[in-house]
Amino acid sequence: NERYEPQAIEGKWQARWDEAGIFRAGKRPGAPKKYVLEMLPYPSGKMHMGHVRNYLIGDVYARYFLMRGYDVLHPMGWDAFGLPAENAAIKEGVHPAVRTAENIVSFKKEMKSLGYSYDWEREVNTSAPEYYRWNQWFFIQMLERGLVYRRFSKVNWCTGCHTVIANEQVKDGVCERCSSPVVDKEMPEWAFRITRFSQDLLSSLDTLKEWPDRITSMQRNWIGRSDGAEADFRVQGHDASLRVFTTRVDTIYGCTYVVLAPDHKLVAQVTTPERRAEVAAFVKRMAAQSKTERMGEGTEKEGIFTGAHAINPFTGQQVPIWIANFVLSDYGTGAVMSVPAHDERDFSFARKYALPVKVVIQPATGDKLPAGEALEAASTEYGVLVDSGEYTGKTSEVARQEMAKKLEQEGRGKATVTYRQKDWGFSRQRYWGTPIPIVYCEKCDPERQGIPVPVEQLPVRLPEIDVQEVLTGKGEPPLAKVPSWVNTTCPKCGGPARREAETMDTFVDSCWYFARYLSPHYDAAPFDPKEAQRFLPVDIYVGGPEHAVMHLLYFRFWTRVMKLLGLSPVDEPVTRLITQGIVNGPDGRKMSKRWGNVVAPASIVQKYGADTARAYVMFAGPPERDFDWSDDQVEGVFRFLKRVWTLASTHHAAVAGATHAGPFEGKALEIRRAAHKGLKRVSEAIERLSFNTAIAGTMECVNALYATGTPETPAEKAAMAEAVRLLAAMLTPFAPHIADEIAEAYGSKELTVAQAWPDFDPALVVDDVIPYAVQVNGKLRAEIQVPANAVEADVRAAAEADERVQAAITGKTVRKFVFVPKRLVNFVVG
Ligand code: ANZ
Ligand code: ZN
Numbered sequence: 088n089e090r091y092e093p094q095a096i097e098g099k100w101q102a103r104w105d106e107a108g109i110f111r112a113g114k115r116p117g118a119p120k121k122y123v124l125e126m127l128p129y130p131s132g133k134m135h136m137g138h139v140r141n142y143l144i145g146d147v148y149a150r151y152f153l154m155r156g157y158d159v160l161h162p163m164g165w166d167a168f169g170l171p172a173e174n175a176a177i178k179e180g181v182h183p184a185v186r187t188a189e190n191i192v193s194f195k196k197e198m199k200s201l202g203y204s205y206d207w208e209r210e211v212n213t214s215a216p217e218y219y220r221w222n223q224w225f226f227i228q229m230l231e232r233g234l235v236y237r238r239f240s241k242v243n244w245c246t247g248c249h250t251v252i253a254n255e256q257v258k259d260g261v262c263e264r265c266s267s268p269v270v271d272k273e274m275p276e277w278a279f280r281i282t283r284f285s286q287d288l289l290s291s292l293d294t295l296k297e298w299p300d301r302i303t304s305m306q307r308n309w310i311g312r313s314d315g316a317e318a319d320f321r322v323q324g325h326d327a328s329l330r331v332f333t334t335r336v337d338t339i340y341g342c343t344y345v346v347l348a349p350d351h352k353l354v355a356q357v358t359t360p361e362r363r364a365e366v367a368a369f370v371k372r373m374a375a376q377s378k379t380e381r382m383g384e385g386t387e388k389e390g391i392f393t394g395a396h397a398i399n400p401f402t403g404q405q406v407p408i409w410i411a412n413f414v415l416s417d418y419g420t421g422a423v424m425s426v427p428a429h430d431e432r433d434f435s436f437a438r439k440y441a442l443p444v445k446v447v448i449q450p451a452t453g454d455k456l457p458a459g460e461a462l463e464a465a466s467t468e469y470g471v472l473v474d475s476g477e478y479t480g481k482t483s484e485v486a487r488q489e490m491a492k493k494l495e496q497e498g499r500g501k502a503t504v505t506y507r508q509k510d511w512g513f514s515r516q517r518y519w520g521t522p523i524p525i526v527y528c529e530k531c532d533p534e535r536q537g538i539p540v541p542v543e544q545l546p547v548r549l550p551e552i553d554v555q556e557v558l559t560g561k562g563e564p565p566l567a568k569v570p571s572w573v574n575t576t577c578p579k580c581g582g583p584a585r586r587e588a589e590t591m592d593t594f595v596d597s598c599w600y601f602a603r604y605l606s607p608h609y610d611a612a613p614f615d616p617k618e619a620q621r622f623l624p625v626d627i628y629v630g631g632p633e634h635a636v637m638h639l640l641y642f643r644f645w646t647r648v649m650k651l652l653g654l655s656p657v658d659e660p661v662t663r664l665i666t667q668g669i670v671n672g673p674d675g676r677k678m679s680k681r682w683g684n685v686v687a688p689a690s691i692v693q694k695y696g697a698d699t700a701r702a703y704v705m706f707a708g709p710p711e712r713d714f715d716w717s718d719d720q721v722e723g724v725f726r727f728l729k730r731v732w733t734l735a736s737t738h739h740a741a742v743a744g745a746t747h748a749g750p751f752e753g754k755a756l757e758i759r760r761a762a763h764k765g766l767k768r769v770s771e772a773i774e775r776l777s778f779n780t781a782i783a784g785t786m787e788c789v790n791a792l793y794a795t796g797t798p799e800t801p802a803e804k805a806a807m808a809e810a811v812r813l814l815a816a817m818l819t820p821f822a823p824h825i826a827d828e829i830a831e832a833y834g835s836k837e838l839t840v841a842q843a844w845p846d847f848d849p850a851l852v853v854d855d856v857i858p859y860a861v862q863v864n865g866k867l868r869a870e871i872q873v874p875a876n877a878v879e880a881d882v883r884a885a886a887e888a889d890e891r892v893q894a895a896i897t898g899k900t901v902r903k904f905v906f907v908p909k910r911l912v913n914f915v916v917g
Contacts, residue, residue, distance in 0.1 A: 089736055090732075091728060091729045091732035091733070091825070093695065093696020093697065093698055093699065093728075093824065093825070094693075094696060096824055096825070096828045097200075097202065097696055097697050097698070097824040100202070100823070100824045100827045100828065101199060101200075101202055101824075103827075103838065104202075104204075104838065104840075105207075107838060107841070109153075109204075109838055109840060109841055110149075110153075110159075110161060110204045110205060110206045110207075111206050111208060112158060112159060112160035112161070112162075112206050112209070112622075113158065113160075113621075114158065115156070115157070115158035116158070118156055118157055118158045119156075119157055119158070120157060120158045120159075120160065120621060120622055120626075121148075121149075121152040121157040121158070121159045121160070121626050121627075122159075122160045122601075122622050122623070122624070122625045122626050122627075123145050123148050123149040123152065123159060123160070123161045123625075123626060123627050124145065124161070124162070124601055124604075124625045124627065124628050124629070124661075125141050125142050125144070125145040125163070125628070125629045125630060126141065126597075126628070126629070126630030126631065126634065126638070127163065127164045127165060127166045127211075127213075127597065127600060128165065128166060128194065129165075129166045129167075129169055129171065130165045130166075130167055130187060130190040130191045130194045131171065131190060131194070132189075132190050132193055132194070133193065133194070133197065133687065133688075133689070134194060134197045134198065134688050134689075135670075135678065135685065135687075135688070136670040136678055136685075136686060136688060136704070136716070137631070137667075137669065137670050137678070138688075139201065139670075139688045139700065139704055140667055140670055140704050140710075141629055141630060141631070141667050142163075142198070142201075142203055142629075143201075143203075143701055143704055143705055144629045144665060144667055144705075144710045144778070145161065145627065145629045146161070146203050146204050146701075146820075147705060147773070147778055147820040147821060148627055148773075148820075149161035149204045150204050150819055150820040150823065150840050151773050151820045151844065153204070153840050153841070154816070154819065154820075154839075154840060154842060154843060154844035155843075155844050156843060160206065160209075160604070160605075160622050161204055161205055161206060162205060162206050162209040162210070162211070162604035163198070163203070163205040163207070163209075163210060164209075164210055164211030164212060164213070164600060164603075164604065165187075165191055165194075165210075165211070165212045165213060165214075166213055166593065166596060166597055166600075167187050167191070167212050167213050167214035167215075168213055168214045168219075168519050168520045168521065168590075168593045168596055169519065169520075169593045170248065170250075170264065170517070170519075170593075172186050172187050172190075172519050173517055173518055173519040173558065174248070174560075176519075176554055176558045177558050177559065177560040180554050180555055181554070182552070182554050183518070183519040183558075184214065187214060191212070197688065197689060200689070200692050200697060201688070201692065201697045201700065201701065202697045202698075202701070202823055202824060204823075204840070208607075209604045209607045210607070211600055211603050211604060211607050213593075213596035213597075213600060214519070216546040216548050216549075217546075217608075217610075218596070218600075218603065219521040219522075219546060219596070220545050220546035221599075221603070221612075221613035222521040222591055222595050222596065223521060223522070223523075223524040223540070223545050223546055223547060224542060224545055224613065225595075225599070225613065225645075225648070226523065226524060226539075226591070227524060227539045227540075227542055227545075228648075228652055229279065229648060230539055232651070233280065234279060234280045234283065234648065235277060235278070235279055235280070236277070236278055236280065237275055237276070237277055237278075237536060237537055238275070238276060238278055238510075238512075239273060239274070239275050239276075240273070240274070240276060240278075240512065241271045241272070241273055241378065241417075242271070242272050242273075242274050242276060242512065243256075243257050243269045243270075243271070243272075243377075243379070244269065244270050244271070244272040244274075245262040245264075245265065245267055245269050246267045246268050246269070246270060247262055247264075247265035247266070247267025247268075248262060248264060248265055248267070248560075249516065249560055249561060249562070250515055250516045250517055251272075251274065251276065251512070251514070251515060251516065252264075252269065253592075253637070255636070255637060257269045257379055259379075259383065260377065260379050260380055260383065269377065269379065270377055271377045271378060275535075276512045276513075276514045276589075277512070277513055277514040277523060277525075277589070278510040278511060278512045278513065279510060279511040279513055279644070280510050281508065281510055281511045281640075281641070281644045282506060282508055282509065282510050284644055284647050285310050285312070285506040285508050286312070286504075286506075287647065288306070288310055288508075288640065288643055288644065288647075289306075289307060289310045289312055289506075291643075291658060291659060292306055292307055294658075294659065295659060295661075295664070297662055297663035297664065298661075298663070298664040299632075299664060299665075299666055299711070301632070301635070301666075302632065302635045302639065302664060302666060305635040305636055306635070306636060306639070306640055308507075309507070309508060309636045309640065310506055310507065310508045310640075311506055311507025311508060312504060312505070312506050312507075313334050313504075313505050313506075313507070314334065314502070314503075314504055315332055315333055315334040315335075315336070315419075315502075315503050315504075315505060316332075316333055316334075316336040316487070316490065316491040316494060316500060316501065316502050316503060317330050317331065317332050317333075317419075317420060317494075317500045317501055317503055318330070318331055318333065318336065318339065318400055318424065318494050318499065318500035319400060319494075319499045319500055320345055320397035320398060320399060320400060320406075320424070321397065321398045321400075322353070322357050322395060322396075322397050322398075322408070323395065323396040323397065323398060323405060324395075324396075325356065325357060325395075327353060327356065327357070328397075329345065329347065329351075329353055329397060329408070329420075329422050330420045330422060330500070331345060331419075331420060331422045331423055331424040332418075332419025332420045332422070332423070332503065332505070333423070333424055335426065335429065335430070335483075335487075336486075336487055336490045336491055336494075337448065337469075337472060337478075337483040337486040337487045337490065338426040338428075338429045338430075338447055338448060339399065339400075339401050339402075339424060339426075339475075339490065340399075340401060340402055340445075340447045340472070340474055340475040340476065340478070341426045341427075341428050341429060341445045341446065341447035341448070341459075341474075342399055342406060342424040342425060342426050343406055343425065343426070343427060343437065343442055343443040343444065343445055344406045344407045344408070344409055344425050344437075344442050345397050345406055345407075345408050345409070345422060345423065345424050345425060346390060346408075346409045346410060346411045346414050346422070346423045346425055346436075347393075347408065347409070347410045347414060347421065347422050347423075348410070348414040348415055348416035348421040348422070349369065349370045349373040349374070349410050349411075349412065349414075349416075350370070350373070350374065350416045350421075351410070351414075351416055351421045351422060353422075354366065354370065354393065354410055357393055357395040357408060358393040358394060358395065359393065359394030359395055361394060362391075362392065362393055362394035365391060366391055366393055366394075366410065369391045369410065370410070373412055376412075378415070381412050381413070382412075382413065382415070386412065386413075388411060388412065388413050388432065388435060388436050388439070389411065389412050390409045390410055390411030390412065390436065390440065391409065391410055391411075392407055392408075392409050392440075393407075393408045393409065393410060395407075395408045396408060399424075400494065400497075400499050400500070401476065401490070402476070407442070409425075409440075411436065413432060413436075419505065425437070425442075426445075426447070427442065427443075427444040427445075427459075427465065428444050428445055428446045428447065428448075428456075428459050428462055428465060428466065429446075429447070429448055429465055429466055429467055430465055430467065431464070431465045431467065433465070434462075434464065434465035443459065443460075444459035444460060444462055445459045445474070446458060446459050446462065446466075446473065446474070447472060447473055447474050447475050448466065448468070448469070448470045448471070448472060448473070448483060449470050449471050449472075449473050450466060450468045450469075450470040451468075451469070451470050451471060451482075469482070469483035469484065470482070470483060471483075472486050478490065488502075511592075511594075511641065511644075513591055513592040513594070513595060514587075514589040514590070514591070514592070515589060515590055515591065515592055516563070516564040516565075516589055517564070517565065517589075517590050518549070518552070518557065518558055518564075518565035518566060518590065519549075519590070520590030520591050520592070520593060521590055521591040521595065521596070522547045522548070522549060522566065522586070522587070522590055522591075523587040523589055523590065523591060524539060524540035524544075524545060524547045524587075525537040525538065525539060525540065525586070525587035526538050526540060526575055526577060526578065526584040526585060526586050526587065527584060527585050527586075527587070528577035528579065528580060528582060528583075528584040529584075530577070530580055530582055531577055531579045531580050531582075537587065538577065538578060538579060538584070539578075540578060541578050544578070547586070549566075550566070550569050550571065550572035552565070552569055556568065557569060563588070564588040564589050564590075565588075566586070566588035566589075566590070567588035572586065573585055573586050573588055574586075594637060594638060594641050595641075597638055597641075597642065598641050598642045598644070598645035599613060599614075599642070599645050599649065601625055601628075601642070601660060602614045602619060602623065602649065602654075602655060605618035605619055605621075605622050605623070606618045612654060613649075613654065614654065614655075616653070616654050616655065619649075619654060619655040619656065619657075620656060623655055623656070623657045623660070624657045624659060624660055624661055624662050625660055625661045625662065626661075626662050626663060627661075627662070627663045627665065628660075628661040628663070628664050628665070629665045629666075629667060629710075630664075630665075630666065630667070631666065631667065632666035632667075635666075639664075642660055643659065643660060645660075646658070646659060646660040665710055665711065665776070666711060667710050667711060668708065668709075668710065668711055668712040668713040668714065669713040670704075670713075670714065670716060671684075671713060671714065671715045671716060672684025672685070672686070672715070672716050673715060673716050673717060673718065674715075675715050678716070684716075686716055688700060691703075691721065695721065695725045696725075696728075696824070697824060698728055698821075698822035698823070698824050698825050699721065699724050699725040699728055699822075700721075701821055701822060701823075702724050702727070702728065702782055702818075702821045702822045703720060703721045703724040703725075705778040705779065705781075705782060705821055706720070706724055706778075706779050706782040706783070707720065707779065708779055709776070709777060709778070709779055710776060710778065724782075727786055727789070728822060728825055730789055730793070731789055731814060731818065731825065731829070732825065732829070734789060734792060734793065734811065734814075735811050735814075735815075735829045735832065735833070736832075738797075738798060738804075738807050738808075738811065739832060739833075741798065741804060742798055742804040742805070742807045742808040742811075743808060743832065743833050743834060744808070744834065745801060745804035745805040745807075745808045746805050746808075747801045747802045747804070747805035747806070748890075749802075749890075750802075750869075750870075750871075750889075751802050751806055752802070752870070752872075754795055754796070754798070754799075754800075754803050755798075755800065755802035755803045755805070755806040756806075756851075756872060757795050758792065758795050758798065758803060758806035758807055758810055759806045759809065759810070759848075759851055760851045760852070761788055761791035761792050761794075761795065761810065762788065762792070762806075762809060762810035762813045762814070763813070763847040763848050763851035763852050764788070764791075764847075764851070764852045765784055765785060765787065765788025765789075765791070765813070765814070765817060766788075766813050766816075766817060766845060766847040767847040767852045768780070768781075768784035768787075768788075769781045769784045769785055769788075769817045770844070770847065772784055773820065778821070781817075781820075781821070782821055784817075785814070785817050785818060785821075788814065788817070789814065792807070792810055792814075795807075808833060811829060811833055812830065812833050812835070813845055814829070815827075815829045815830040815833070815835075815839055816830075816839060816842065816844065816845050819839040819840055823839065823840065826839045827839050830842075849874075850872070850873075850874060850885070853874035853875065853876070855874070855875035855876075856872040856873060856874055856875060857872070857873055857874075857875050857877075857909055858870050858871070858872055858873075859871050859872075859873050859882060859885075859886065859909075859910070859911055859912055860910065860911040860912075861886045861889065861892050861911070861912055861913075861914075862911060862912070862913040862914070863892065863895040863896055863913070863914045863916060864913075864914070864915060864916060865913060868889075868891050868892050868895050869886070869889045869891045869892050871885050871886055871889055873885050879906045882906065882912055883904060883906070883912065886912050886914075892914070895914075895916075896914055896916050899916040899917065900916060900917060901914050901915070901916050902915045902916060902917050903915035
């Protein structure tokens with residue numbers, strides 16, 4: 088065919104790939120494995136360019152590794168539970184299951200139109216009972232091991248979504264999704280004891296050498312290990328002491344006041360009678376504020392004196408006890424020793440309330456600090472202690488350790504390791520999620536701890552519901568409004584019991600889906616441990632950097648649980664993480680409905696074909712970088728593919744079947760060199776993830792082949808046929824449809840992706856080659872091309888490899904080998 092019409096060929100090849108089952112994993116048992124994974128999508132109705140790019144990064148890899156001979160696992164599935172479907176149901180009255188199923192159909196169709204190399208036999212849908220059954224199973228295993236527990240806690244309650252939301256979803260006191268105010272609420276909730284693994288999750292970050300530093304350092308901060316100390320300050324005139332938590336015990340001689348959280352249990356007891364009314368009013372005002380309000384960036388630090396004093400365990404001096412808004416009751420001990428000279432927050436607080444400032448650390452370098460009252464800002468660095476009794480002259484590092492030891496010896500404190508990371512509260516007042524497999528029985532469980540549903544009874548399925556009646560978006564959790572479901576029998580006594588009506592956070596679903604793909608129909612366990620031995624860990628994981636802490640930390644946690652349960656051998660889920668950049672519109676703003684700059688993938692596929700869409704998106708920039716959409720560049724890539732097509736079709740009749748045994752000289756050699764150099768460049772670029780330069784390399788190669796002109800001699804024709812075949816191979820990861828079409832026209836019996844990735848010929852890619860005359864006994868037998876940097880042994884080997892030379896020397900003894908650099912060689916035989 089003369090014209091490049093992608094629409095006429097793409098569907099055909101997609102069907103052929105499917106029929107051949109070419110992307111099915113596990114078909115090369117002897118080969119090394121590669122597990123290539125992209126974060127599974129929430130099935131919204133349509134794909135956006137961010138999706139297209141995300142999946143392409145994985146796809147290019149998967150196809151390349153297939154050609155490199157690996158047993159490639161490249162699966163896809165649906166993160167199908169979640170708020171959007173439930174909110175849509177509340178608004179439109181359509182059951183979330185119905186909407187989700189429709190969305191999956193259209194999303195999948197779009198994915199197929201882009202020619203992704205998925206093993207669809209392994210498709211996973213997290214909202215299917217066969218899947219969430221295992222969430223429930225994990226829950227029960229974890230409950231038995233103390234990794235799940237029920238607690239009462241202050242939660243962020245979104246007044247718009249009527250549900251608990253995570254801290255990360257609260258932005259400036261309002262819900263990230265719906266912008267309604269978020270308030271504090273005391274509620275029972277279920278939590279995973281992720282903090283049991285805090286240290287391991289932290290230490291192990293050092294082993295993740297192929298994760299972006301940005302992600303590992305965000306996780307490090309999130310886990311937030313701090314090495315500190317606790318110290319007891321006796322309360323003057325009371326038989327009580329208050330314990331402070333500090334990360335800078337070396338500054339304790341500079342403590343000029345202490346501060347309690349407003350809801351600290353000692354506040355009422357120590358406050359003096361004359362301060363009582365004012366303090367009570369302050370406490371009440373603080374209690375009415377949410378944590379986010381109290382701690383917000385712009386919130387002014389404020390506090391109040393209790394009238395009481397405490398005694399510094401090192402100096403024996405009295406310091407006033409205050410309470411203030413910035414001290415949290417659930418962090419550390421809820422009490423702080425304040426050192427205004429060396430802590431910024433304490434400094435501004437001390438200035439505001441005219442509290443004393445005392446310098447006790449002199450920085451190791453720079454100017455000496457003035458006396459406390461003249462200090463202009465806190466000096467927070469480590470240094471050498473001054474005015475610190477027996478510790479004066481010691482460094483902060485040494486003093487910290489010695490002071491903590493002393494506190495411990497005297498029974499007045501200790502060294503501590505604490506983590507900012509909290510346990511993961513995962514119960515949600517939602518319908519469209521995994522039911523928590525717990526029942527409450529008044530008789531067997533008066534404390535309402537919860538009785539697990541016996542594993543044999545799993546899954547606890549979501550009930551059918553009347554959408555209008557149950558999904559109102561108001562009041563109790565939706566499942567509590569389904570009496571036929573919520574009322575059940577107690578697994579212990581058989582008496583009446585109620586089911587837990589809350590469902591699991593959807594982050595649970597994405598914690599282990601990568602393992603479910605290993606054996607998606609397995610029903611003896613969440614997945615087959617044998618397959619885990621074979622395919623875990625994931626070799627390459629591609630997804631958005633917005634998941635830096637939640638998903639990417641939760642699934643590392645779950646990996647530890649899976650190992651603990653003997654299901655999986657690996658310590659970490661993913662070897663190499665790729666966080667892809669953003670696709671912006673032509674205006675440089677992130678593509679979104681809001682800016683009206685969205686380019687629909689389907690429109691590009693329709694107009695130019697999937698290959699152009701694919702090659703363009705990969706050409707536009709390196710995977711981790713943002714790029715701005717450019718219609719001109721899309722056109723450019725389309726023209727490039729047309730040039731490839733034209734090159735292949737123009738020469739087709741003359742060269743497709745051409746063969747030639749060599750030698751290749753002159754133009755024939757030029758053609759071969761253009762092709763092999765392109766191949767080298769593309770191979771190396773793919774290896775280092777530089778897909779844009781890989782495509783640029785292909786483009787250059789095509790230009791070079793055009794520049795050689797029409798092939799005429801048998802050698803030239805054979806060289807061109809080889810070049811076109813190599814081109815098809817190079818294009819396979821990026822533009823697989825056109826690649827297969829061309830390869831087939833040039834005689835290939837196999838799908839390109841099933842073929843081995845070709846090796847370039849090193850001799851053909853050296854920039855300068857020098858012709859050598861090869862003589863045997865002084866008689867010219869051949870001319871060979873040798874890389875300019877070749878040494879004598881290389882030239883001799885090349886000469887000996889030449890057929891005509893071989894014919895002249897075989898069976899004879901080489902008496903002497905004459906080497907004239909850059910000119911000729913002579914075999915003296917006898
Ligand atoms: C005295 C001190 C001196 C402190 C100094 C710092 C610098 P991270 O590193 O985040 O763990 N703190 C302790 N408990 C607190 C609470 N419940 N609410 C608010 N602040 C609290 O922070 C630990 C430091 O935060 C502790 O060390 C304490 O102030 C404060 F030059 O103690 B520091
Ligand atoms: Zn019971």
